[in-house]
Amino acid sequence: MSEVKLTVNGREVSRDVEDRTLLVSFLREELGLTGTHVGCDTSQCGACTVHVDGKAVKSCTVFAVQMDGASVTTIEGLASGATLHPMQEAFRNNHGLQCGFCTPGMIMMGVDIVKRHPEGLDDTTIRKELEGNICRCTGYHNIVKAISAAAKEMSTPAMAAE
Amino acid sequence: MYATNYAKATSLEDAVAKLQAAEDGKFLGGGQTLIATMKQRLAAPSDVIDVTKIPELKGITVDADTVTIGAATIHSEVASSKEIAAAIPALSGLAGTIGDPAVRNMGTMGGVLANNDPAADYPAAAMALDAVIHTSKGSYPATEYFTGMFETALDDDEIITKITYQIPLKAAYEKFRNPASRYSLCSVFVAVLKNGEPRVAVTGSGNDGVFRVGAMEEALKSNFAPEAVTGIAVDPETMLADIHGSAEYRAHLVSVLAGRAVAKAG
Ligand SMILES: Cc1cc2nc3c(=O)[nH]c(=O)nc-3n(C[C@H](O)[C@H](O)[C@H](O)COP(=O)(O)OP(=O)(O)OC[C@H]3O[C@@H](n4cnc5c(N)ncnc54)[C@H](O)[C@@H]3O)c2cc1C
Ligand code: FES
Ligand code: FES
Numbered sequence: 001m002s003e004v005k006l007t008v009n010g011r012e013v014s015r016d017v018e019d020r021t022l023l024v025s026f027l028r029e030e031l032g033l034t035g036t037h038v039g040c041d042t043s044q045c046g047a048c049t050v051h052v053d054g055k056a057v058k059s060c061t062v063f064a065v066q067m068d069g070a071s072v073t074t075i076e077g078l079a080s081g082a083t084l085h086p087m088q089e090a091f092r093n094n095h096g097l098q099c100g101f102c103t104p105g106m107i108m109m110g111v112d113i114v115k116r117h118p119e120g121l122d123d124t125t126i127r128k129e130l131e132g133n134i135c136r137c138t139g140y141h142n143i144v145k146a147i148s149a150a151a152k153e154m155s156t157p158a159m160a161a162e
Numbered sequence: 163m164y165a166t167n168y169a170k171a172t173s174l175e176d177a178v179a180k181l182q183a184a185e186d187g188k189f190l191g192g193g194q195t196l197i198a199t200m201k202q203r204l205a206a207p208s209d210v211i212d213v214t215k216i217p218e219l220k221g222i223t224v225d226a227d228t229v230t231i232g233a234a235t236i237h238s239e240v241a242s243s244k245e246i247a248a249a250i251p252a253l254s255g256l257a258g259t260i261g262d263p264a265v266r267n268m269g270t271m272g273g274v275l276a277n278n279d280p281a282a283d284y285p286a287a288a289m290a291l292d293a294v295i296h297t298s299k300g301s302y303p304a305t306e307y308f309t310g311m312f313e314t315a316l317d318d319d320e321i322i323t324k325i326t327y328q329i330p331l332k333a334a335y336e337k338f339r340n341p342a343s344r345y346s347l348c349s350v351f352v353a354v355l356k357n358g359e360p361r362v363a364v365t366g367s368g369n370d371g372v373f374r375v376g377a378m379e380e381a382l383k384s385n386f387a388p389e390a391v392t393g394i395a396v397d398p399e400t401m402l403a404d405i406h407g408s409a410e411y412r413a414h415l416v417s418v419l420a421g422r423a424v425a426k427a428g
Contacts, residue, residue: 066168
């Protein structure tokens with residue numbers, strides 16, 4: 001057992017957990033943040049993507065204790081109050097989901113992709129960047145559309161302060 | 163996953179002492195292979211000792227002839243480093259093809275080289291750029307470091323600290339992916355070192371892991387052009403064969419991709 005202290009969605013949390021506890025289990029089972037999904041056991045699907053210190057990471061492939069001291073953002077931490085994050089709004093407007101299982105991971109990765117490409121995004125780049133996020137429903141077209149729309153929205157001056 | 167104990171090492175001595183004190187310990191880099199394997203219960207170390215915070219494993223330094231990269235450097239850092247891109251663009255380009263963005267944010271160069279997966283990418287760069295693998299016990303030229311599939315010259319309690327690559331006159335990496343796993347089915351790293359020596363290193367295909375193709379290197383000495391290598395065949399007997407591709411198919415890919423890499427290197 002180890003004590004793990006993390007900042008999750010801006011809130012400091014600490015729990016005693018087994019060392020083998022994966023970050024995703026910590027989030028879902030210890031904190032009840034079930035928005036982060038587990039879609040595979042081979043580290044390939046990306047449904048579990050969260051941000052650790054601002055970078056996209058597969059929460060199913062890191063130990064919670066390994067991340068001690070880090071700041072974690074999950075899908076629950078994106079919206080501000082009742083206002084959805086532009087990436088969430090774009091997925092809604094562009095029908096970027098069907099069953100929604102992959103969506104939290106897609107949105108967290110989408111935000112990461114936009115941040116890393118301030119120069120703007122074309123569809124080929126978005127598709128390449130989504131290599132680690134699998135969707136079994138949509139065929140990806142609307143996910144790409146949503147990320148592309150959000151990228152434009154996020155680059156407008158009003159959002160740049162974020 | 164079976165139970166395990168996690169510890170963060172603060173120095174090389176600390177890491178080695180912790181490993182030696184453990185019943186069946188393993189060093190932990192970014193965990194993108196080890197944790198993935200532990201989840202499947204294909205590995206069950208009693209202890210994992212995180213080496214990524216050890217100062218000796220950090221940093222990127224470039225001098226006139228070499229690029230030296232700390233073993234704990236994550237793939238995304240290699241891919242986005244301006245210094246590496248200026249010195250060896252083929253190496254930063256290669257790093258950008260490893261896995262996906264989230265894997266690249268955790269996985270480390272040391273972890274890849276210690277694991278020596280037959281389909282890993284960095285081993286091809288290490289072989290083609292006459293890399294030296296520095297460890298807590300000494301150093302190895304790449305040709306002596308990789309000893310077979312998932313096999314290296316490392317002892318169980320030996321830590322990779324840094325990797326030094328020769329800056330080539332030119333180089334290129336051609337990656338041909340398995341469409342499902344996205345790992346290399348066959349990939350070829352071609353370089354011309356500053357002493358004029360050509361190098362051709364192949365990953366993803368050899369049944370003994372990464373290897374160099376001497377006949378192609380010889381041919382490129384007198385004629386650095388795709389047609390110098392596309393006619394040279396490697397022996398299918400030395401190739402991997404699985405449901406993704408036969409030995410003959412992979413042998414054919416080696417010649418085709420070597421030609422493309424030479425063309426790309428220009
Ligand atoms: C979905 C997915 C796709 C991937 N695609 C690719 C790909 O296309 N190409 C590719 O090359 N790789 C790929 N990988 C593997 C990835 O690059 C891993 O990061 C890498 O294999 C291991 O690095 P790590 O730092 O995560 O090491 P870990 O998983 O932590 O460790 C791996 C092994 O190395 C040992 N080790 C770690 N660091 C050191 C050190 N400094 N000294 C001594 N021993 C050490 C550990 O004990 C362990 O045995 C992929 C992984 C995933 C999950
Ligand atoms: S649940 Fe993490 S990659 Fe599939
Ligand atoms: S919407 Fe169902 S898996 Fe993507």
